[in-house]
Amino acid sequence: MKPTLYIVIPCYNEQEVLPITAPEFLQEIRKLQKNEMISEESRILFIDDGSKDNTWSIISDLARKDKTYCGIRQSRNRGHQNAVLAGLMEAKGKCDITISIDCDGQDDINAMDDMVKAYLDGCEVVYGVRSSRKTDTFFKRFTAQSFYKFLNRMGAEVVYNHADYRLISSRVLEEFANYKEVNLFLRGMVPLVGFKSTSVYYERHERIAGESHYPLKKMLALAFNGITSLSVKPLSMITGFGLTVSFLSFLGVLWAIIAQVVGNTVAGWASIICIVCFMGGIQLVCLGVIGEYIGKIYMEVKGRPRYIISERTDDKLENK
The missing domain is CATH 1.10.287 (Helix Hairpins)
Structure with a gap:
């Protein structure tokens, strides 16, 4: 029996990039269905994290035009990690596997093929890992790599060069739902659940449109939150x-x-x-x-x- 896939995509003020990447996600789902890797009930789930622009209107229009698209809207902006969690919990009882990915087009959508293959081979969690950081500035590359190394030294179990691009089975999500932390750092929490896992490597691209929502201040806040949330x-x-x-x-x-x-x-x-x-x-x-x-x-x-x-x-x- 072919698994049902939900692609979970958090969005915050993405009116510029969403019309570009949404058709790409649809094309990827159609390709996986054509190759008989996923079921016809698979969906693309957008999570509007309290956007102040026309993001929700775009999501609503997409859902009206094609049933493959669906979306939920948070009552206010709660942050990227909370938006991803909301999408995962929404999809948990409706699918067999989820793949979380940002909507800015930086993560290689084609890596989903290898993720689904790894799931069909028995893996419950598949991490999307950047094979290089050529698109980053020297400062961002140095600080990001130092952050992962420092986290591991602090006792937090994280996958090196992995952010929030990952496949998770519904079986893992059922167990993950028992983690009730308010302070979320998903890339460190998912490995705590366990189960068989592997990694898929891909090249990360430049942002297609719009501006990054993770300036240095937010990156430092996320790093500090990750350290204090996962390690004493x-x-x-x-x-x-x-x-x-x-x-x-x-x-x-x-x-x-x-x-x-x-x-x-x-x-x-x-x-x-x-x-x-x-x-x-x-x-x-x-x-x-x-x-x-x-x-x-x-x-x-x-x-x-x-x-x-x-x-x-x-x-x-x-x-x-």
């Missing part, structure tokens, strides 16, 4: 650093006592100020890291919904 190693590092500083301070106290006994003391204002400023800065940094974890606990305890769907294209079609 920063807290362990603080403890280790505190013990090291305490040991050095103890040696300093011994040195001061010995110097006082032998009468070799010199009043030093500059040295005292340096030590005070250094220790004060270290304490503030440590308190900031601890505060970040406390803030995450605060948000988790509240148990607020991770997404709220305000509209569905299916509802509009049924009302007609």
Whole structure:
């Protein structure tokens, strides 16, 4: 029996790029169906993440013209990770496999062929991994690669050079639904579920149209959120650093006592100020890291919904 595929595509202010990439996604689904790899019930699911432009109107028009297209709209902008999660949970009970991909045309759509083949060979999760970063600037390439290496050193299990282009089976999604975190970092959470997985490598292209919604500020925020959401190693590092500083301070106290006994003391204002400023800065940094974890606990305890769907294209079609 051929599996039903839902392509899950988060969108935020994509009125410029959506008319270009939507037909490409449809062409890919038609090709997979023609090759008898997926069923005729397969769909393209757009998630409008509270866009302020005409993105939702475009999605609605696509759904009216072709039943392969469908869409949901969040009540407000919740961020890329929440939008992807909303799409996965929406598709969970309607399909056998999902493939999440951005709608900007940067990820190679043709890699879906190999993803579906890997699923048919028994893999439950297939990660889309960039084979190179030739299209990135030196700064972005260096920071991105450093980020993945740093995450792994922090104890977070992530796939190197993988973002959110992946195939997930409904079996995995059923288990993934049991993860109730409010602070989402999907590329680190999916490997935690387990099951047989593999990777498919592809070349990433330049954005087709529009502007990137991930400037440096958002990239740094995502990186920090990923580290603090998946690992408590920063807290362990603080403890280790505190013990090291305490040991050095103890040696300093011994040195001061010995110097006082032998009468070799010199009043030093500059040295005292340096030590005070250094220790004060270290304490503030440590308190900031601890505060970040406390803030995450605060948000988790509240148990607020991770997404709220305000509209569905299916509802509009049924009302007609």
